[in-house]
Amino acid sequence: MHVIVIGAGVIGVCSAWYLREAGFDVTVVERRAAPAQESSFGNAGVIAPGYVTPWAAPGMPGKVLRNLFASTSPVLFRPSADPAMWRWIARWLGECTLERYRVNKLRMQRLAFYSRECLHALRGKLEIDYEQSQGYLQLFRTRRDLALAEPALALLREHKVPHRLVDADGCRGIEPGLTTDTPLAGGLHLPEDESGNCPMFVRRLRTLAEAAGVRFVMDRDAGAPRPLPGGGLALDLRAVDHGTGHDAGHAAGGAPETLTADRMLVCAGVGSAALLRPLGLRIPLYPVKGYSATVQVSDELQAPLAALMDESYKVAITRMGNRLRVAGTAELGSRRLDLRPAAVNTLLKVARDWFPVAGHYGNATLWAGARPMLPDGPPLIGATAVPGLFLNLGHGSTGWAMACGSGRIAADLIAGNAAAIDLEGLTPARYGLGPR
Numbered sequence: 125m126h127v128i129v130i131g132a133g134v135i136g137v138c139s140a141w142y143l144r145e146a147g148f149d150v151t152v153v154e155r156r157a158a159p160a161q162e163s164s165f166g167n168a169g170v171i172a173p174g175y176v177t178p179w180a181a182p183g184m185p186g187k188v189l190r191n192l193f194a195s196t197s198p199v200l201f202r203p204s205a206d207p208a209m210w211r212w213i214a215r216w217l218g219e220c221t222l223e224r225y226r227v228n229k230l231r232m233q234r235l236a237f238y239s240r241e242c243l244h245a246l247r248g249k250l251e252i253d254y255e256q257s258q259g260y261l262q263l264f265r266t267r268r269d270l271a272l273a274e275p276a277l278a279l280l281r282e283h284k285v286p287h288r289l290v291d292a293d294g295c296r297g298i299e300p301g302l303t304t305d306t307p308l309a310g311g312l313h314l315p316e317d318e319s320g321n322c323p324m325f326v327r328r329l330r331t332l333a334e335a336a337g338v339r340f341v342m343d344r345d346a347g348a349p350r351p352l353p354g355g356g357l358a359l360d361l362r363a364v365d366h367g368t369g370h371d372a373g374h375a376a377g378g379a380p381e382t383l384t385a386d387r388m389l390v391c392a393g394v395g396s397a398a399l400l401r402p403l404g405l406r407i408p409l410y411p412v413k414g415y416s417a418t419v420q421v422s423d424e425l426q427a428p429l430a431a432l433m434d435e436s437y438k439v440a441i442t443r444m445g446n447r448l449r450v451a452g453t454a455e456l457g458s459r460r461l462d463l464r465p466a467a468v469n470t471l472l473k474v475a476r477d478w479f480p481v482a483g484h485y486g487n488a489t490l491w492a493g494a495r496p497m498l499p500d501g502p503p504l505i506g507a508t509a510v511p512g513l514f515l516n517l518g519h520g521s522t523g524w525a526m527a528c529g530s531g532r533i534a535a536d537l538i539a540g541n542a543a544a545i546d547l548e549g550l551t552p553a554r555y556g557l558g559p560r
């Protein structure tokens with residue numbers, strides 16, 4: 125049976141791997157020249173099942189409102205006339221209650237814990253190195269930030285997730301490079317959470333998948349999948365000329381190339397909503413923009429050992445080999461991926477606040493990307509109302525943490541098998557998009 129996977133981000137490549145392992149004939153279609161060039165490229169690299177948190181949380185609407193006009197805010201809202209954005213916000217507001225937060229967080233955690241299991245199994249089997257490090261430390265600058273973390277702490281206690289609240293000295297015991305110059309109210313250490321270089325993992329898995337027989341069709345922009353009268357689906361592809369940024373198919377006036385398959389799996393990240401609209405599948409997916417800065421470590425003793433999160437600024441600082449990645453900011457309302465200087469300055473300020481002499485901050489490599497975010501938080505994995513068409517999308521700010529588990533589940537469902545975890549609240553049925 126032939127399966128086409130649309131999108132070679134971390135979700136698409138993991139799905140392709142597990143589909144091949146399940147015995148399918150697999151083709152991955154990607155508009156970029158290489159895998160993991162969009163959302164999966166410059167992310168913070170944190171894999172924190174213990175602390176996955178929906179963006180829809182109690183206190184968040186207030187935080188957004190308080191910071192509406194502050195350019196250094198960790199969450200920024202840029203009002204625009206885009207009706208999709210207003211629909212998204214209306215749904216998101218409805219998910220910001222404590223009750224909905226708990227439901228959404230538990231769904232995400234269930235998937236993230238399973239995903240970490242799958243990642244470890246894959247890492248053991250394939251011996252993939254992706255600059256992984258162990259442990260995750262949340263930093264709280266003020267008592268107020270610590271108090272805002274209480275609902276998340278209650279869930280950690282309730283679900284017996286190993287964690288430790290530590291004072292400022294305790295934080296420095298875990299991360300000796302932390303400066304004493306920046307006020308620190310305390311920290312939360314999750315010893316079992318981890319981090320790693322997502323695009324490095326994807327590139328290596330792609331090579332192994334190709335060696336195992338997965339076909340990668342790069343530089344092709346896929347149109348909407350088309351159900352065929354006799355069963356199966358067709359996909360029209362246009363060649364993309366990266367030199368001009370134009371659709372080479374149109375430029376050459378050539379007819380699109382068409383592929384057919386028995387099943388299709390959409391893993392197109394933020395591009396998924398537009399791709400699925402012609403099929404009548406309206407996915408409330410909106411891009412939430414973020415930034416990262418990658419810096420060469422210049423002083424090993426003053427640099428972080430693993431991953432940290434400054435909870436006040438929502439900025440992550442992650443060690444990746446001999447570099448550190450600083451990532452954060454959530455901007456809603458702009459679909460452009462330009463680098464906003466104030467956002468980049470905030471990232472670099474936070475890194476300098478904690479590790480002032482760790483790296484060459486002046487020479488940072490900068491990146492902007494968009495998180496494929498659903499209003500409530502958990503992704504959508506599984507069959508749609510269109511026969512043969514499956515989804516694996518909407519992983520928001522935790523797609524790397526959920527990638528292996530999501531890929532494995534998608535492959536299990538396409539094979540007609542039960543998934544290893546309860547899929548309540550994780551399938552397209554949640555938005556009325558499942559099989560009728």
Ligand SMILES: Cc1cc2nc3c(=O)[nH]c(=O)nc-3n(C[C@H](O)[C@H](O)[C@H](O)COP(=O)(O)OP(=O)(O)OC[C@H]3O[C@@H](n4cnc5c(N)ncnc54)[C@H](O)[C@@H]3O)c2cc1C
Nearest residue numbers: 131133135155163164168170346393395414522523524525
């Ligand atoms: C600043 C920032 C920090 C983050 N930090 C973390 C973190 O610490 N931990 C974590 O778990 N997650 C993090 N994330 C989120 C994570 O990066 C995403 O959830 C994840 O990368 C989504 O993967 P994806 O494969 O769905 O999307 P993508 O990586 O965007 O892949 C989708 C692919 O589909 C292709 N595509 C789209 N449309 C078409 C089409 N029509 N034809 C052909 N190809 C198409 C795209 O080119 C792309 O390659 C962060 C994100 C950002 C922006």
